[in-house]
Amino acid sequence: MSPAGIVLARRPRARRFLAGPGVPPGVAAAALFLGLVAVWVVAPGLAPHDPALIRPGDAYQGPSSAHLLGTDPLGRDVLSRLIDGARTAVLAPLTLAAGTIAVSTTLAVLAGYLRGWVDAVISRVVDVLYSIPALMVAIVIVGVTGGGFGLSIIVLLVFGLPANVRVLRAAVMERAALPYVEAARTLGVSTPRIMLTQLVPAIGPLVITSFFLQITFAIVDLSSLSFLGLGVPPGASDWGRMMAENRATMSANFFSTAAPGLCLAAVAVSANVLGDWLYTRYEQAGRSR
């Protein structure tokens, strides 16, 4: 290119700059895995055996052609329970994350756009919640009241709020001062409509990434509760519960604990990876000039 031909370049690693679209393999794997889990969720019938069928005679079996992942202490088929458990394992964190983010977004938009006393109240409550260790409170409340799964979800939801509300509120405040929001105000667009059609989409990338991150947290928190014997009722084919219940007999059938554990970690990682990727994509789409 240059006649002098002396290359000033020091860093040939130029791939990332101006990188075009294209799906990184990690993201593809994550999507594929989540797809598989989604299939399990909608079609629990795929399970080779009745996931709840107790066959004492078959207990503690290792993997075989009849039971690909072996059996648990009650002789139930681990693979079938894994497939059946996808529903609670995925839906519970999903519900929890969706609920947390929905409430957080609502509060953040209200506080960040309306300001004034609404903001003051929401922010103070958030401050208080923020300074309480969530999991510990969950353990106290759920432990003391023996409240069970529903209560754990509510408690975790409430304590998942502060971090998200803070981040989202800051984002809303930033966007609320932007011309497009002011233009909508000048046009006379109603406040609820501005919130819905301007602010919510504007913080969309952040909402999405928070949602996926929250799924990860939800999985980790719920499984920690399961680990402590709180949370979903015994016998449910929930992955966290399976791990906790079969852990004692891990040496008899390694897969009865490892498989749900791996699935759990894989869902968490996939959600995380996918969230990051979506965020970047969404951000780039909105930002490229």
Place this chain on the structure above:
Amino acid sequence: MSTTGNEAARDTAGPATSDRAAAAHRRGGRSPALRMLATRSVGAVAVLLAVTVVVFLFVHLAPGGPEQALAGREATPEQLAAIRARYGLDDPLWQQYLRYLGALTHLDLGTSLLRREPVTRSIGQAAGVTAPLVLISWLLAAVAGTALGMFTALRAGSRLDRVVLALTVLAASTPVFATGLLLAWVFGIQLDWLPVLGAGRDGGDRARYLVLPILTTTLVLLASSTRFARVRIGQILEEDQVTFARARGLSTSYVLVRIVLRNAAVQTITLSGAVLIAMLGGLVVVEQVFALPGLGTLLVTAIGARDIPVIQGVTLVVAVAVVVVNLVVDLLCLAVDPRMRRGLEVDR
């Protein structure tokens, strides 16, 4: 490069921020920083009161009571009633709460019903296990996380960056107990380097027993602190001030320490505070996995036995710790950032 009209943007800086600055000014007072601390302290006391009330209500309204643990499975109803009466558990709740608050003013957390010792002593002993565990892992995670974050931010997009990112995702997505079990299996059983059960006796022995729990906690925390540092430092490295410093030929250490670390400090400190608080919950699990008699275990056993003074004491102490952490975070931020000392809004 296009013309940017920063001028007008600043002119309109948003009524919101100006309003707030103005309001702050109206309230008078010499130092905005002092005022902020005062507000925070009032808030802190409110938080503490709220925590005591909430915990008190939950514990007292929960099914079962300490008399059942005290009298055992073969007790008679008369025996149970007598014990309830002895500890005033049948008094109206507000009376019990006032009694509790009254004792609190003398820094008296009461006596454990099932351990028969002052709650402060139980907590002190448990804290002897928990405090080093929390503080060391937290410090390690903060330092190593910042170092790793900086290291990867400097080589953004490289293979190393992606590997570290993937590892942090994995660590953050793995439940604490799984991480703990894995480490215990590797270092305690396969390599047989370290003990996996209990907290040992005092001093050096205890340090040995705490290595694995600390490692576990650090690993989990490291995930979030690294990711955070990576993002924040990445942002700062993109800022004009870094380019300007490098254009002046300033050394790498100057750029990294005086600019990058300093500018990341406020957010890092704030995050560290939040992490420390969040950690107090995860601790329960770590302590269970390694059978450590720390605060988490103290709380869980107390809940199981409905040992009311202990439950209240531990939650109060944790709440106080949280308040103190928040206060320290605020003070550190004030020390680091002159803008905050002037009462300006800084994105934390």
Place this chain on the structure above:
Amino acid sequence: MTSRISPTALVATGLSVRGVRGGAPVGLTSDVDIEVPAGEAVAIVGESGSGKSLTARALLSLLPRGLASSGTIRIGDRDVSLLDDAERRRLRGSELAFVMQDPFTMLNPLERCGSQVTAALRGPDGRRLRKAAARDEAVRRLAEVGIADPAVADRYPFELSGGMRQRVAIAAAIAENPAVLIADEPTTALDVTTQKEILDLLERLSRSHRMGLVLITHDLRVAFSVCTRIYVMYAGEIVEAGRPVDVRNRPRHPYTAGLLRTEPPLDRRVHRLARIPGAVPAPGARPAGCRFAPRCGWAEADCHDHHPALTVLPLDHQVRCRRADELTEQLRPSRTDEPPEPAVACAASDRALIRTRALRRTYGPRVAVAGADIEVHAGESVGLVGESGSGKTTLARMLVGLTRPSSGSVEVGGVDLASRHLSSADWAVVRSTAQMAFQDPYSTLNPHRTIGAALRDGLRLVGAEDIHRRTDELLERVGLSGDHARRMPAQLSGGERQRVAIARALARSPRVLVCDEIVSALDVSVQAHILNLLRDLQVRLGLSLVFITHDLAVARQVTDRIYVLKDGEIVEQGATGDVLDHPRHPYTQRLVASVPSPRPDPGTELERGKPA
């Protein structure tokens, strides 16, 4: 005065910057040759996307990650390409200095100004200066850049004004007495009056320190005012280079000529601003032939096929155009073919659409607007002119109800916006009377909604029947086509976005359009399109304009009357021509005088500056 006398401080030859897009290498700039004599200033001029900033970064070996440069750079008698990284780092600051555009982000907010200025300095023993010595040195250096107050050394950057920060940054940049200072748009973020001070400072420093100055700018006026040589860049390459007097009076490249013509003059109102069609091509999408050919009015078939080389003309004038010789006369800027247009007679109808009385807005102790009385009548264009902090934007926001007045009255369409209780009917009147378009084209539209959705917001509110047809109409009214409705803002250029912003405001068929600095973020060539559009709308729709700007030349082109604001007060008002030609208030006089004027060159027959 020719550059041959001075020794050269910096020479770049065949400097190119490459990146990668979609896996394929892309040339971002190519074959840039620059020569900077010691003690003199050269300018690299170009619009966004011309590659001027990348060239600056390449000179400093400070390219963003993933970009690579080739070519040779000599500083004094050293060949930079032969140095390793550590040596290059040592070169920066000591030989090559750099000042950036935004004084608000360039300095470390957490460190006192003094220590930032002296950070790179070492004592004779090679160690950092002692604290006291460092402070004394900082005070001395700050005095050098015109900061006499020694207390500034102990201040944090956020406690200083933009101009002060820029001075501090310059002091820090030249702390080690470098041979060359590269200033990338150093005055763009500053007020007009400050801008002039900083330019003067740079020029003075360059002479007093025998320092070569490379001024990167989009503003030809700025370039002409300080430099001895101008390099005009377009789409990654130099298209013309020469002495300012030659470039200004005898541009040889159609692009340079176009730029000169699109620049609105300060001293008169032209009938119609010249414009350059199209937009700068993105790297990777550049034409194979002459890169300007698609936008060039004189392009021939050959122009599209063959990439022209930079040819040297007499007087060290270089141009990259195959028809340079044929077009000499056509490209010469001539003022006679554009007769000055008299300002529209002020149709002072008795009923003002907007009228403010003693309008005041305070933020705590700070007074943003201190008792403004303005009127806007039907069909007229009113300018609000002033620097940052003058309160012009706050005033404008009060006109559309975005900011509440602290006291006084704002009547818009007969409704007083200062009153406590406004019915929704009142608001409807206000909304259909006054609408607003905003400054920053990148945040004026929600990045996550289509253009159509943005326009339909307003249409729906006036209960328009056939919303989609009306959307298309609106787009056509601002010179866009109907299929823009389905696009996302990111797919539009800055100029197109501002058009959409205007269309959005027009959706409610307002009688007054308040334009807050809507062209200040645009390139000159694009700015002309928007200004022309506004004038058309004023005529065609009988629209009144309230035009907020810091740029007097722009104000001249679109306003009939102006109000000059300073510190929240209106210090002068009157017909635009009168005020700009015969400013009475000292502040207005200073504003007018601050507009950069070309260096007084001997033999310059066309003087643009205005003798006061």
Place this chain on the structure above:
Amino acid sequence: MTPTCLPPTTPGVSHRARRAVVAVLTVAATLLATACGSSGEGTESHALRLLVPFTPGVWDPRQVSAWPLSGLLLVNEPLTVYQPDGTNAPNLAEKVEQPSPTQFVYTLRPGVTFSDGTAFTAEDVKFSFELHMGEDAESVSAAYWRSVASVDVTGENQVTVTLSEPDAQFPYTVSKTPIVSKAYYAAHGDEVGTSTVPNIGTGPYVFDAFTAYATTTLVPNPGYWGPKATYDSITLETPKDDSARQLALQSGEVDGIYNPPLGQLGSFQALPGFTSHEGPDLSVYRIAFDTTKAPFDDPAVRRAIMHAIDRQALVDGVFGGNAELAPTLVPESITARNADAAAVAAAYQELEAGLTHDIAAARDALAHSSRPDGFTVEVPVQSSDPNQSLIVQTIGQDLAEIGITVTVTAQDDATFLNAVYAEHSTPGMVVDSWTGSSPDPVNMPRNMLMPGSLGNIAQYANPAVTDLLNRYQSMSPTDPERTAVLLQALSTAQQDVPYVPLLFPKVFCFVRDDFAVTDFDTLWWMTRWPEHVTPAAP
């Protein structure tokens, strides 16, 4: 063009950063290394470290019963010591006389001192016994002292206990009642037994270190009057988590585990280097019906459930064979201990015959009940005992066949105990395990069948059964008819099906092969057990 990428890093930058990371890692590694440096882990032959299911919050006799007494009885030794053969041997009491069915006279060993050097006196015995007496006693053993009318010091070295009614269990009660120092309690009040005020006794060991609910270390009492202590130190640990137990054993940090959770047996059995010892447990898993609550107030419903359940499947499945079918509420070996074994066996066979797994019979019973179409019931289980939930899940599958739907709710211990034993606020069907805490066979039946007993969660009240059980209490231990009376009470109660006895779990201990274990059974904690765990010859 606005380049948004990071500025390139010079190798210098990354090099420094790498050094920083290396430095951090080095610090961490050093920490690790120093920590490991002191790791010797060589188990001395005269130290014993065991996992036990529970460590109390305080080493006070009032707050400790059953296995946890394994620690306390070595320090605060009792008047008599229970022997593996079922008898009580003299200890602090040189001689025990029973002049009448309601009177016991203990002659104390002279010259014994507490570990703080003070003398052991009859007053200490009286004080130790009276700790558990009285209607408002804050003692978990109060039930065993309810039959005692008075404790009197009747001589310098003599204590006489007078019962208000005959009590077959009383000799065993004395064997599990730790003797404390009255003076020490007077000096330290309620804090005795905490980590800072360790309890003192006359026994072969003294408390060395104690962390509530977690770990206890005992060391020999140098001034012990009897044979020298077997170990230089005994550490009892109580990890609450399955994995922690597994890891502790696997890593070789502990020498064994007593009373491991049954769910983990499989894992422990697979551990190399450990030998398991087992015996029948003094414990029964049962289904309890609250006979005052619909639909369980209908005996036909209870009988239907009884026949629907495959108890053998529980033994094989949930317990992996480590249990035996329970024909009634008390294990056969306990009942037969001082009785005619053949008669007891026959009676047990008959009881078992009444508990057939017979779906047809179950359907028939339900069809003739108040709920012929079945119903749904929520069964609470203790989250601390995974077996309960496994049992309920398994019987849920059985009951589904006759139209009864079972759902499981896990509850924390306090909630469960409160609902099940104190408030009787469950929906009416509970699966629990009841563990006896005295060797006498009537201990468990009385707790479960006598009206007002906490273990009587069926709220069962049958005057005939009550009479029989009271009669048993008043009979002399040597009366050959005594066992027959008990068996009759059990079979009478069985007719009403207040409970479905499910199974008797076995009790286990796993001890490293370096040790030899003798005479392990469910009451190991009442014996002087360290003498039965001996380091094997190298």
